[in-house]
Amino acid sequence: MNISGKYWFLILLLLTVSCVDNLLVISQTVSPAYAFLIAFAASLAGWAWFMKSIKHDQQQIAACLRNPELARPDFQRKNFYGSVFAEAMHKMEESDTELSTTNQVKTMLKARVNSLLKKEALVESVLDNLEIGILVFDAKQELEFTNQAANSFLLAGTDQKQTTSESGLSLGKPVVEQTVIPELAKLLAKTIERKEATFRRRTEFEFTSNGISNQYRAIATNLTDENQVALGTVVVVENIGVEADEKTQHAEFVSSVAHELKTPMSGIKAYIEMLIDGDCEPEEADELYGFINDQIDRLTRLVNSMLNLARIESGVVEIKRHDHELNDILKTAADVISPTATEKDIKFTAELSDMYLPVFVDKDMLGQAIINLLSNAVKYTPNGREVRLRSRMEDTTAVIEVRDTGLGIPENSLPHIFDRFYRVPENNRSAAGTGLGLALVHFIVTNVHNGSISVQSQVDEGTCFTVTIPLGHKEQKRKKQLAPPANA
Incomplete structure (x- = not known):
């Protein structure tokens, strides 16, 4: 029974009791006092039933709150608090839905914040590990962020610890003139003023x-949003020392090449003009033809040397490294040089190690490097003296020595001996050369074979070039790695 039915039932009960009571009193069936007791008892019974019904409804509501899944479809119709409870339950369900949505949004926002923090930490870590310095300034020219590489460009009074340890979004640095070195401050000022x-x-x-x-x-760039509103300025600082050195070396190389080409070409032109004018006798003409031929040979050697060096350095010449026995390569180089040494009455000795010296090398390139060293040794050693080629094992390296008893190299020339086109001034007249042979040897030993080369020399006593390259065969190492265990 719903709430309205219970109310009407109670009212009808009380009206019925009242009417019955009045009839009994009028008919004098019972005394007024007894009739009042009957009406009072009936009223108490009705109110007791009504309160018991409400209490029962309360118990139902309490049970439903404890176990909402037990709610019955006719609960609202029969329960005294049904409509109120149903409305309350509806509001609670709406609140639960809103709370669930709020919790989901909160979880999503928390996940998004954590993701952004991780990305920020990742970006800062990447920036800190860059070799390029990065400085970020806001629209007020206050420093917002710097990475580790840029710390050297900050002035001594700048708080570098805060810059590198905290987020760059809330540093609040002093004005730029008090923060970075003058070169960067000037660049930043010009970039902002002339944006x-x-x-x-x-x-x-x-x-x-x-x-x-x-x-x-240093490159400074103004930053703006999609509405072209200024956000700040970023300055990127890059070390171009290597690039500057390469430009200098390139300029020196071009200058050296031009000089080396100009000298023989000027001689050839002068000799040809003399021949064209007919100002020389036949014997003199033959001598001039010989000079021209020598200069052409000099130009040919120079061009060939430059081409060989350029091809090897640029990778045009394919490097073919294989397993070889070092002494075999040295014997071949010695056989090439022996006839030249014999012509100059130079005692050439090859003192090669009795041990097996395994190496992983490009046979032709390494052989050419040794031939260049031996050729120089014979070229700058006077007749009747001695040149020695030696090999030995030293720890995990193979050592090659080319020692002569020739003119020697002055101490001031030793640091430049492997420079391109460099020739020892004191030895220029002793033999022809391009100044590229030792540069090529140095590249083959160090860049191609991961070795090293050094030189020791005394004027009029001789020179010793020492080459070291790693020992070992690649194929043997590979087989050793693939070999099964001993107890297999």
Whole structure:
């Protein structure tokens, strides 16, 4: 029974009792006092039934709250609190839905924040491990972020620890003039002041850090949003010391090549002009033809040497490294040089190790390098003296020595002996050369075979070139790695 039915039932009960009571009193069936007791008892019974019904409904609601899944479809119709409870339950379900949605949104936002924090940490870690310095300034020219590589460009008073340990989004640094070195401050000022003309500017400067001076290139770029509102400026600083050295070496190389080509070409032109004018006798003409031939040979050697060096360095010549016995390569090189040494009455001795010296090398390239060293030794050794070729094992390396008793190299020339086109001034007249032979030897030994080469020399006593390359056969190492265990 619903709430309205219970109310009407109670009212009808009370009206019925009242009417019956009045009839009994009017008919004088019972006394008024007894009639009142009957009406009172009936009223108490009705109210007791009504309160018991409400209590039962309360128990149902309590049970439903404890176990909402037990709610019956006719609960609202029969329960005294049914409509109120149903509305309350509806509101609670809406609140639960909103709370669940809120929790889901909260979880999603938390996951998004964690993801962003991880990405920020990853980006900062990447930036800190870059060799290029990065400095970020906001629209007020305050430093917002720097990576490790850029710390050397900060002034001494700048809090570098905070810059590298905290997020770059909330540092609040001083104005740029009090933060970075003058070269960067000047670049940043020009970039911001002239942002209408160009959003990016660059400069190159020399800077000394930890006692080491290097050349740097700085590029400043203004940052804007999609509405072209200024966000700040980023400055990227790159060490271009190697690039500057390469440019210098390239310029020196071109200058040296031009000089080396100009000298024989000038001689050839002069000799040809003399021959064309007919100002020389037949015997003199033959001598001039000989000079021209020598200069052409010199040009040919120079061009061939440059081509060989350029091809090897650029990778045009394929490097073919295989397992070889070092002494076999040295014997072949010795056989090539022996006739030249014999012509000059030079005692040539090959003192090769009795041990097996396994190496993983390009046979032709290494052989050419040894031939170049032996050729130089014979070339700059006077007649009647001695040249020796030696090999030995030293720890995990094979050592090759080319020793002569020739003119020797002055001490001031030793640091430049492997430079391209460099020739010892004191020895220029002793033999023809291009100054590229030792540069080629150095490249073959160090770059192609991961070895090293050094030189010791005394003027008028001789020179010793020492080459070291790693020992070992690649094929044997591979087989050893694939070999099964001894107890297999």
